Amino acid sequence: NAGVTQTPKFQVLKTGQSMTLQCAQDMNHNSMYWYRQDPGMGLRLIYYSASEGTTDKGEVPNGYNVSRLNKREFSLRLESAAPSQTSVYFCASSADFYREQYFGPGTRLTVT
Amino acid sequence: RKEVEQDPGPFNVPEGATVAFNCTYSNSASQSFFWYRQDCRKEPKLLMSVYSSGNEDGRFTAQLNRASQYISLLIRDSKLSDSATYLCVVRGDNAGNMLTFGGGTRLMVKP
Numbered sequence: 001n002a003g004v005t006q007t008p009k010f011q012v013l014k015t016g017q018s019m020t021l022q023c024a025q026d027m028n029h030n031s032m033y034w035y036r037q038d039p040g041m042g043l044r045l046i047y048y049s050a051s052e053g054t055t056d057k058g059e060v061p062n063g064y065n066v067s068r069l070n071k072r073e074f075s076l077r078l079e080s081a082a083p084s085q086t087s088v089y090f091c092a093s094s095a096d097f098y099r100e101q102y103f104g105p106g107t108r109l110t111v112t
Numbered sequence: 113r114k115e116v117e118q119d120p121g122p123f124n125v126p127e128g129a130t131v132a133f134n135c136t137y138s139n140s141a142s143q144s145f146f147w148y149r150q151d152c153r154k155e156p157k158l159l160m161s162v163y164s165s166g167n168e169d170g171r172f173t174a175q176l177n178r179a180s181q182y183i184s185l186l187i188r189d190s191k192l193s194d195s196a197t198y199l200c201v202v203r204g205d206n207a208g209n210m211l212t213f214g215g216g217t218r219l220m221v222k223p
Binding site: 040041042043044045048058059090098100101102103104105106 | 144146154155156157158161199203210211213214215216
């Protein structure tokens with residue numbers, strides 16, 4: 001099993017450009033999450049999907065949208081990138097909403 | 113006050129030493145507790161859940177003190193490979209029962 005996979009691994013965007021970060025899990029988990037990690041800030045939840053067909057805002061949702069495409073896939077979209085969105089983005093999944101989470105390898109995004 | 117607080121370190125210890133980290137949490141109604149390990153430029157990985165009675169996994173022991181609202185992680189016989197950042201994670205009773213991550217404690221084990 002690959003666990004949680006993310007693409008791309010690295011990305012550089014110019015301010016105002018858009019992009020979609022992809023995440024997939026092969027553990028048959030119901031819940032999926034998107035976090036960002038910044039130095040000194042720890043991991044912060046952007047959006048989550050408790051189960052297929054549902055999505056909800058986390059702590060820092062502004063500037064992002066998500067799609068739970070199916071049970072396996074959960075994408076994060078930046079419509080108009082800003083330098084403040086420079087960060088490392090992690091996708092995670094869990095068997096259900098109250099269980100421990102497993103993380104993908106991350107996407108390092110730089111917005112210039 | 114931050115919801116989950118950790119001493120950022122770094123803790124520099126020699127191989128073979130015993131080291132302990134504490135983590136304090138502000139929400140007395142918190143339900144679940146975890147320790148994750150994160151290597152430099154890698155994803156967090158679950159190290160162990162923390163149970164009310166305390167639990168041990170090899171050289172690692174986790175304890176929960178609900179009265180004082182802290183959890184601890186003890187590492188015995190430290191290995192070079194234990195060098196990493198250790199994240200304290202708490203699930204509270206906030207809306208949606210989200211996980212809240214501490215900022216991490218950095219451990220460096222030296223030969």
